[in-house]
Amino acid sequence: MVEFLSFRDGEATQEPAVTVEAFTGQSNATAVRIEPGEDARELLPFLDRLSLVEVNFPGFGDGRGYSAARILREAGYAGELRAVGDVLVDQIVAMRRCGFDSFHPAKPLDDAAVDRALNRYDDVYQKTIDGRRPIWAKRHPETING
Amino acid sequence: MKILTGNDLVSGDVIWWAGEGWSRQVGDSADVGEHGDDLARAEEAALRVVGAYVIDATATDEGVRPAHIKDRIRALGPTVRPDLTLKPNDADAGNWVI
């Protein structure tokens, strides 16, 4: 079973994440935790000093964290983006596509199931910030480079 | 009386707790008293039932009658397709649910 899953090179950030309110109100923290109702865009002025953003999923069905993640990546955030809470194996692929690169699920995941999930779909229909070429780009290689 | 119902995990068929096991016939229902929720949990864990829940019913001369129309329709089958109910040869079977 996996308790922590990372797709980043090097060590995971160990610094405890503070709330968005605490983070924007002080100058030295480098790790922050976003709750579902909070606006990820409040963090945009501080991306340079952030090394970890945790996005909490109190329940797997609350999908606001997917938007939060994409917003941060679209704004150029390059630090660790970690999904925590009710994170299920069947969601890892979508979360990866939204820019999450580490996972700390409340309940450990089955290694084999994670492997199967990550390798099940060869291609994707949408362009996001994960760098994968969507199917439409592969269909028209002469028009779309990269 | 209190009776326990749910669906067979594999086939999806509507089933009723009959005391020792499950039956397709509501008439076989056993009174589960206060033990319905425990039974439901145990039977779900044993993969014999899905979506089990306890309902009120009365024992009548014609057999066990669930208190709510929804469960009476579950017990019989779709009233608009008598051929697919548990009483395919009884044209008036649908009246029982009302």
Next chain:
Amino acid sequence: MYRYDSYDQSIVDARVDEFRDQVQRRLAGALTEDQFKPLRLMNGLYLQLHAYMLRVAIPYGTLSAAQMRKLGEIAAKYDKGYGHFTTRQNLQYNWIKLADAPDILAELASVEMHAIQTSGNCIRNISSDQYAGVSADEVADPRPWAELLRQWSSFHPEFTYLPRKFKICVIATEDDRAAMRLHDIGLKLVERDGVIGAEVYAGGGMGRTPMVAPLIRDFVGEDEIISYLEACLRVYNRYGRRDNKYKARIKILVHEIGVEEYKRQVEEEFAHMRTLGLNPPTEELDRIRAFFAAPAYETGLGEDIDRADPAFALWVDRQVAAHKAPGYAIVNISLKPLTGIPGDASAEQIELVAGLAEQYSLDEIRVTHAQNLVLPHVKKADLYAIWQKLDEAGLAEANLDLITDIIACPGLDYCALANARSIPLAQKIAQRFADAERQAELGELKLKISGCINACGHHHAGHIGILGVDRKGVENFQLLLGGSGAEDASLGQITGPGFSEDGVVDAIEKVTDIYLAERTDGERFLDTYRRIGMKPFKEAIYG
């Protein structure tokens, strides 16, 4: 019709494989029902009143003969010999065994079909006009757009756990046959300065808080539609309510913050989204469009129809619509036989329609939101032969848009959410108004029945609508008047206290009597209602 390439096929094949794995884990006890439920729902597998129900997606209501035949085969092999066409242009099987579900998905994948996102809080099957591509007045065929959206919305990484389900519709004519403005987002293709784009409507829907969608953007070009929709969905995903599932649809968000504020937020997000390169190149829509190019219609065909057989003539007048190509016609097949179940078709009937499509309709079938079928490309010379075959199979009812062409949800006979039975009521109404002359006299009259507040039977949009409720354990029916799902969209108003099943049939008869007495020349029921208002109807019903 669109055909999968290896990319599309590999995605549905992988989905079958994934679901097989999930079902095995469930049957082995590795997944609890709580864990399994959201997974099966993402594949359209419900636990219904009597059994598991599988909802199969029919993208924008278009089917090939081979796909239709497969639906019939599945009904015969895995179900109890029939299927139910829904108001979402989909098909439901009512008696599926959990262990069979992966095999059924594999059979569907073999004909380029799936059940992906037919449930769950995600973007659902894209709906469209059943006359797409064959009506003379459309701006462009809406189906290439719908297919583009089908692909974009399939496994969308950001929008799979929305506050609530999300339904999108694309049409391209002034006549709205798809209830476009009762969708979460409705697109109406328009031409501006020689360029095709979409008017965008957002925040429509039925359910317990019905709303007609307001216009939120006058024009979005095909080269930016994906980034614009991403903006619409992102604002909804972030700010739609999640505290109460009955207030979680986008219509509530648009209503609570106001159309202007929603538009402002979407425009702000769109300004950002359009910088991200999210839109496929125009070559991709061109590629999809090529699949929907007009088929090679024969030329020099006659326009004459031999109307010697009066029953046939009646059917032609009612069920056949104008086609854009000379010598061709659109055939509407009623799934509303007077004693039948609205939307149900037996495996044999499904097979018959597949055969007719192959032989007479260039291999194509459409499904309508009114739960009927369409053969879109029929030579007028073949109409009589088709009618004879339909008649033998019990499919030649001539009641399109008449009072017996009733939309009805499955209701309490099948549905775990329902409070009352819809189908027996539909049958009673159909029998009361069975007389063909009486139906014709009443003219266009759209009657829609829902067995609960979720409004799958579109009761808010019926000229006459009926809502089944539970009154202390007894079925009770509320009557609504004046709704429309068409281009003149409006929401029905409740007449007053509810009725028993027989009582509501009597009330409908009184309502139609008032209409016949009050109408002026050429007025439909809806027009008369709009002109004279609720009062005379109410007086007639409640005395």
